[in-house]
Amino acid sequence: MxxxxxxxxxxxxxxxxxxxxxxxxxxxxxxxxxxxxxxxxxxxxxxxxxxxxGNRTHFNFKRNPQGTDFQQKVWQALIEIPYGQTISYLDLSKKLGDVKAIRAVASANGKNPLWIVVPCHRVIGTDGSLTGYAGGLWRKKWLLEHENPTTQQSLF
CATH class of the missing domain: 3.30.160 (Double Stranded RNA Binding Domain)
Structure with a gap:
């Protein structure tokens, strides 16, 4: 290693x-x-x-994260969240086929071994809140702002 x-x-x-x-x-x-x-x-x-x-929106190097089959399924779903977009834990659970699995999905999200590359920071609360992030909520906020910067409109 x-x-x-x-x-x-x-x-x-x-x-x-x-x-x-x-x-x-x-x-x-x-x-x-x-x-x-x-x-x-x-x-x-x-x-x-x-x-x-700011010159890359996806990663394509070889990855080998270790986890259960369920965790791997969740991590793959995270990779499919487009750059600059977010999804709620509830919607992610629905996408994976089991709305009742929201806690298990959140747990797998929190065990993501590939920071940034598997973009668990793109998962937010149903109400839009920045819930739970192993790296700290300030990092989650920074990453989301980095991926979706607010641009000042020109007045002229």
Missing amino acids: EITSFTTPLGIATIMGDENGVSKISIADEGVESGEIPVILQEAVTQIKEYFE
């Missing part, structure tokens, strides 16, 4: 993976940047940096 850490606008991101793909991406308030980026993780680092620069 290879590992690397680098600075993002939201803290220090750490990526872990091997020849099967990236298995974990996390964020922390503190940490130390790695020196050299392992070859196997270079594409993931490049794409995440492009995302923060």
Whole structure:
């Protein structure tokens, strides 16, 4: 398993993976940047940096998140949420075919091992509230604003 850490606008991101793909991406308030980026993780680092620069709206590097079949199903549904859009936990549960599974969906969402790449930050409360986010609600708000910036209309 290879590992690397680098600075993002939201803290220090750490990526872990091997020849099967990236298995974990996390964020922390503190940490130390790695020196050299392992070859196997270079594409993931490049794409995440492009995302923060505003030059990438989806990720296509090899991924290998570990989880149950249900978690994998939820994470796949998260990947399908378009950039700049949100969905409620209730609507996500409906999309997955079981409105009663809302708590299980929320739990799987919270166990997402691929920060930003599997965009769990795009899931909000039915009332539009920014509910629950493992990285902190301030990061969720930042990510949603990054993906959907408000533009000032020109008066002239």
